[in-house]
Each structure stands twice: as C-alpha cells, then as structure tokens.
Amino acid sequence: MWKKEKRQICPKIHYKKTEQGIEITGCYGPQGQLILPDEIEGIPVTRIAAYAFAEKPEDEGEYVFVSEGGSLSSAGSRVCASQVTQIWLPSQVTEIGRYAFYRCRNLKRLILTDSLLDIGGGAFTGCRLEEVEIHFYQGERSCLKSIVDEIRFAIRAKLYYHKKEAGREEYIETAEVLFPEHYEEAVENTPARILETRRHGAGGYYRQCFYNRELDYKKYDELLYRTVAEESLQTAAELVLGRLRHPFRLAEDGREAYVSYLCAHREEAVKFLVETEDMEGMKFLAGQGYLTVSALDYALEWAAKSKKTEMLSLLMDEKQRLHPKKKKAFDL
Structure with missing residues (x-):
C-alpha cells in the first residue's frame, strides 16, 4: 500500500x-x-x-x-x-x-x-x-466474501499479501481474481403451481469459494469450466489472464487448465488487453510466448480500429522483436 x-x-x-x-x-x-x-x-x-x-x-x-x-x-x-x-x-x-x-x-x-x-x-x-484492493498483513483472512456477497455485478479483487521472513526485506505476493456477475430470477412452473429459482452466471459459484473468511484458491481455480460454459469469452479471458499473471496459490493442474484455455482463445485475450489498454498484460503475453503471428495481427488490427495509439506502438515493436522480417538475399 x-x-x-x-x-x-x-x-x-x-x-x-x-x-x-x-x-x-x-x-x-x-x-x-x-x-x-x-x-x-x-x-x-x-x-x-x-x-x-x-x-x-x-x-x-x-x-x-x-x-x-x-x-x-x-x-x-x-x-x-x-x-x-x-x-x-x-x-x-x-x-x-x-x-x-x-x-x-x-x-x-x-x-x-x-x-x-x-x-x-x-x-x-x-x-x-467494480474493484476492491485489499492489503494483507496478518494472514489471509479478510472481509472479501462479505463484499462480493452484496454485489451481484462483476467485481475485481486485487489482493496484496505483505510477507516478512527472517533475513529478508518485506515483499509482496499478488493475486488478481474476478468474481463474474450473477443473478437469480423466480420463474413460474404453471403445471406444478410453484415458483422455481433460476440462477444465471457463474458468479454465484465463485462467491462460495471461501472458508473461514479466506479465499480458497484451489476451489476458485476448479470453477473454470463454469466460466467457460456460462460467461462471455471476454469474461473468461479476463479471469484466466488475472490468474496466470499473478499465480498466487495456483497449483500446476490449475495453471495447465488456464494455459490451455488461453492458447485456444488468444484473440479474445488480446482483444481484452487492447480495449483496457493494459500494456503490462500485453507484455506478459509476449514474454511468455503466447503472442503468435495471427494473435499479433489480430491485436494490431483491433488497436488500429479502436485508435489505441500507445498499444498500437507497443504491438508493432513486439511484432518486430518476436517475428522479424527476413532480409532478402540476392545472388550475384
């Protein structure tokens, strides 16, 4: 902080x-x-x-x-x-x-x-x-569940865990998690003469990923299939990018599932980063080798269309660095 x-x-x-x-x-x-x-x-x-x-x-x-x-x-x-x-x-x-x-x-x-x-x-x-930022000094308990339970809309949490170890200066581990939007509606079942409650969105499941006021990251990461099934591609891309960029308490099987999704939906990921002008996020994709030629071209096209000049400049530099054009050779 x-x-x-x-x-x-x-x-x-x-x-x-x-x-x-x-x-x-x-x-x-x-x-x-x-x-x-x-x-x-x-x-x-x-x-x-x-x-x-x-x-x-x-x-x-x-x-x-x-x-x-x-x-x-x-x-x-x-x-x-x-x-x-x-x-x-x-x-x-x-x-x-x-x-x-x-x-x-x-x-x-x-x-x-x-x-x-x-x-x-x-x-x-x-x-x-829309956004909650919590700094942890005493462990991993917080009021985050109470907050997300009251907000049915999508809410992003940036969590900073301040750590102290003998012989080492204080350092911070970071997590970035998304709780998607959710809501319930009562639908009349006329033949049975009853009201049925129908739940929409994966957010309700993510809001149950707490135990004793601590976020259960393992349970959170196991819900990716819910996001894929019930949320937009943009929402899924944002959630996946947040966990991969800040992999606090991220187990190997969870990481593999996120990487698999990202590799299959690169265009949605770069579109989200372009629209939010997240320069650091785009550098992360480039540094981790996720920016293929087709993904870069799509990002460049979207940045130009959206008139995101700084992002456009960054993408052009990354394309030149990652996929430089071969110089033509002439035989004499």
Whole structure:
C-alpha cells in the first residue's frame, strides 16, 4: 500500500470518540475520491459509522477533524451517495456500520486492509462496486466474501499479501481474481403451481469459494469450466489472464487448465488487453510466448480500429522483436 500523503486526506471529517478508537460519521470535500486518515488526534480510526456515506446520516458526530491544508470554510459540502467514487479506508478500521455506503451508486473502487473483518448488513446496498484492493498483513483472512456477497455485478479483487521472513526485506505476493456477475430470477412452473429459482452466471459459484473468511484458491481455480460454459469469452479471458499473471496459490493442474484455455482463445485475450489498454498484460503475453503471428495481427488490427495509439506502438515493436522480417538475399 502506498503511503497516504497528508495533503491527500479528506479536508473535513466529522467523528466520534469511542473506547475502541475513532468512528468516522461523515466527510466533507470538493470531490468524491476520499482518502481517510489512519489516525485522528493520535487515536486510530477503527470504525465507519452506519449510514456514514449515505445521503442522510444517523449522526454527524460531535467532533470535527480538519486535515493539513484544509479549512472549515473551504471543505465544501458533505460527500455522500452518488458523489462518492472511491474510498481509501483507514488501515486499522475493524468495522463498517450497516448501510454505510447506502446508494453510493458511483462508488467504483474500495481500498482497505485485512484489519476489516466485520461489515454491517446492507453496507453496499445500491452500490455497483467494480474493484476492491485489499492489503494483507496478518494472514489471509479478510472481509472479501462479505463484499462480493452484496454485489451481484462483476467485481475485481486485487489482493496484496505483505510477507516478512527472517533475513529478508518485506515483499509482496499478488493475486488478481474476478468474481463474474450473477443473478437469480423466480420463474413460474404453471403445471406444478410453484415458483422455481433460476440462477444465471457463474458468479454465484465463485462467491462460495471461501472458508473461514479466506479465499480458497484451489476451489476458485476448479470453477473454470463454469466460466467457460456460462460467461462471455471476454469474461473468461479476463479471469484466466488475472490468474496466470499473478499465480498466487495456483497449483500446476490449475495453471495447465488456464494455459490451455488461453492458447485456444488468444484473440479474445488480446482483444481484452487492447480495449483496457493494459500494456503490462500485453507484455506478459509476449514474454511468455503466447503472442503468435495471427494473435499479433489480430491485436494490431483491433488497436488500429479502436485508435489505441500507445498499444498500437507497443504491438508493432513486439511484432518486430518476436517475428522479424527476413532480409532478402540476392545472388550475384
């Protein structure tokens, strides 16, 4: 996790003091990308209050924190509901109250640590969260399952495991996992006079890959067949690329299944990388030998069509490096 700069902290925060630490009840500022302090008055921030970022808070709190460079007069209005787009939570937060992000429909990204294990009911009701970034310092337990259970849309998780070993500097192992969209619908079975529940999408199965608040990577990787059967080629390509690029806890049989899928669907993989302008992802494919001539040509065509100039330049360089044209020889 990169270091929070004081000038980046939300300019004005309402809070309460509790026996466990500081509880944030509301934030004021000019924009919806909120970075919350780890401490206030030297006391760790440990809780986000119920309805803290909803349109109508339960309680604004009796104390006010003003960050460095901020002021009471210039902090702007309360940032809540549809105004919230990204939140970087305090590193020692252990609990989020119920409906804390109620109807924050533009909240796309959430950054937190494994200190947070408890999330109140309905915390993400009305949200369409797209990306979660979690930093692990104490093991592999987190609140990830609670988050993905509340979001039926596709959600991407970037997981950073901070490791310490004797005689070695701290290092980070990374995982990148996708939980596809899923939903249920009730369908009437008229002859039997009953309602049947039908499930759509592979996301529901992936959301069951947890045990004791830890992501079960083996179980996750065994579900590739569900993605292939029920999701689009683009979704499958994204999921496969994420696991191969960051193979945390990836067993050999799982790796072989992902590689087999990637080799059979190179065009979908490069199309996804071109559309998302993922330069590092394309370099990964090139470095691992997955970019065949036909895959490169397809990527070049798609990059030109999509007017992705930087990606186009990278692909032209890779084609020249990987598949250089042979110089013509002339006999005299």
